[in-house]
Amino acid sequence: MRSHKLNVFAGILGLLGMTNFVAAGVVFIEPYAKIVHFRATVIVPKAPTVVQATGIQSFWPALEPASSDAILQIVFANEGKVLGQWSFFEYFQDGVASTGGERVHGKNINVYPGDLISNGFISMDENEMWKGAINAHKWYVNWIVRRGAEGLAKGEVDGGGNATVDLSAHADMGDFTQAVLATELSRAAKWEMGPIDWQNVMIQIEGTSRDWCSVDKLILLNVTLSNVQAVDLLPTSRGATCFFKGFTVTDTMATG
Numbered sequence: 033m034r035s036h037k038l039n040v041f042a043g044i045l046g047l048l049g050m051t052n053f054v055a056a057g058v059v060f061i062e063p064y065a066k067i068v069h070f071r072a073t074v075i076v077p078k079a080p081t082v083v084q085a086t087g088i089q090s091f092w093p094a095l096e097p098a099s100s101d102a103i104l105q106i107v108f109a110n111e112g113k114v115l116g117q118w119s120f121f122e123y124f125q126d127g128v129a130s131t132g133g134e135r136v137h138g139k140n141i142n143v144y145p146g147d148l149i150s151n152g153f154i155s156m157d158e159n160e161m162w163k164g165a166i167n168a169h170k171w172y173v174n175w176i177v178r179r180g181a182e183g184l185a186k187g188e189v190d191g192g193g194n195a196t197v198d199l200s201a202h203a204d205m206g207d208f209t210q211a212v213l214a215t216e217l218s219r220a221a222k223w224e225m226g227p228i229d230w231q232n233v234m235i236q237i238e239g240t241s242r243d244w245c246s247v248d249k250l251i252l253l254n255v256t257l258s259n260v261q262a263v264d265l266l267p268t269s270r271g272a273t274c275f276f277k278g279f280t281v282t283d284t285m286a287t288g
Contacts, residue, residue: 057283059213060251065239066207068155072233076147077225080110087221095208102126102205106151122173146180169200223286233276245274
């Protein structure tokens with residue numbers, strides 16, 4: 033049984049000076065093996081209902097090591113000054129770094145309810161998904177944005193981007209062995225944006241572990257699943273790829 037460390041969910045809050053953690057709703061996917069590729073597509077939910085002066089409303093896909101002391105994520109959060117605006121950015125924090133918690137924070141990109149965002153994390157080591165220069169401590173983080181009706185009406189266009197996150201200074205944290213899909217709140221914020229639809233959730237590991245690739249093996253914290261679609265397990269030359277076609281996550285502590 034895993035221990036649910038609250039520091040895992042407080043990364044973004046610490047960055048924004050909001051350490052009054054309130055709640056998290058989480059789906060943990062735990063293969064207990066080295067993850068080399070994680071991808072998850074999300075449909076952006078209803079607009080956030082507060083600004084950051086009131087509290088943080090956020091949701092994200094992420095990777096963590098077994099210790100849960102570090103996190104690499106793409107964070108979707110309410111804007112600081114614009115009510116009803118979501119934006120996202122890549123983010124890393126090592127909670128036990130010698131400097132007191134080193135962070136990487138990317139540039140905010142605005143998204144709107146109904147936008148479809150594919151989020152990817154690929155290890156730049158010797159694995160089947162990475163074709164470029166090899167560096168075992170670097171991660172290629174990318175995103176593809178397909179605009180919905182609201183985003184198109186605001187003049188936004190489809191697009192994408194990527195960033196390379198160098199974790200060479202954090203080699204002692206170990207491999208990423210957990211994939212996470214979460215909502216996170218702080219201060220007076222509540223989750224009022226309804227369920228979140230996750231699609232095409234894919235985890236590729238190195239190793240022989242297989243029985244984790246099942247909806248029944250997902251670890252749920254303050255959430256329920258519905259609209260659960262097919263799950264497939266595909267062998268690779270060095271491990272396996274687990275593919276969840278999709279599911280809807282409802283935060284059981286939500287108010288809307």
